[in-house]
Amino acid sequence: MKPHQLFFHHYRSMYRPYTNTANDYLGKHKLFIAQWAVMKYIISSGPRTLVDIATYQQVEKPTITRTVQKLLELNYVEVIPGKDKREKMIQLTELGKQVSEEVEVTIEQFQLKALKGISSEEQIEVSRILEKVKNNLLE
Amino acid sequence: MKPHQLFFHHYRSMYRPYTNTANDYLGKHKLFIAQWAVMKYIISSGPRTLVDIATYQQVEKPTITRTVQKLLELNYVEVIPGKDKREKMIQLTELGKQVSEEVEVTIEQFQLKALKGISSEEQIEVSRILEKVKNNLLE
């Protein structure tokens, strides 16, 4: 099998184990991976618009609208006014912050388990390459 | 951002660009990535049972049942008897073989474009690591 075929096969065959396991961990907090990804983003970067979030995650706007709606229902995020009347900034609620702290522990544990035996340098290297592939695809 | 967080963020944010672009390329041949993955597998390994395919792709059996059903409708694969009365071996039809040859050209082009600027060694290294993560997750 050629390297480029190997690459995409392994990329794909990690996907379900990753998603299913992550969602198992997150179920405790009534979250799914797509929702948690939004929370994680606004934790580390502060309040963000829907477009920011969509761009960051590489999905379309309606997808983010829906994900954020679920987080609003859970009372984990709230909307604050943006720099004009169109924009909505999404930020964590107090409840969202509390939950996040628990989730971060859970998820860190999950991620470290998943990455057992893989050095930080390797993790960074793979991140760099996956990002490059993403950029190649978007050109 | 910590290396393990980076790792999973980039893993995820490559997913939609990859899937969408691949499906665009495959649309020409009336295929989707999940279907092509099955064809690809039986091209390189010969006829396989549904369980083999499910294990290889890391998805559940019903998922493969349906994917194979679509390939049967397209007349790209056919069923031959397995080693007992339960097993079904899936193999390419003549039409499937013809189509595959065209698709392989298309997809190779797509994959090489996606991996532009990434050496074979790097591709192999990333494959190895993604496989390891998958195995860690399955433990």
Place this chain on the structure above:
DNA sequence: AATATATGGTTACCTTTACTAACCATAAAA
């Protein structure tokens, strides 16, 4: 100033992909 275009966001509708639970038929083990 008036019109046209761009941007942020939503709604409606549809699709891909996959899961679980329950089941059938056959095979292997007790």
Place this chain on the structure above:
DNA sequence: TTTTATGGTTAGTAAAGGTAACCATATATT
């Protein structure tokens, strides 16, 4: 012979996301 395991299917449901069309507001153009 009965029990358990294996290969596969069906039915029902869900996560996640896409496109097209649209509203409201903002920016650019004439």
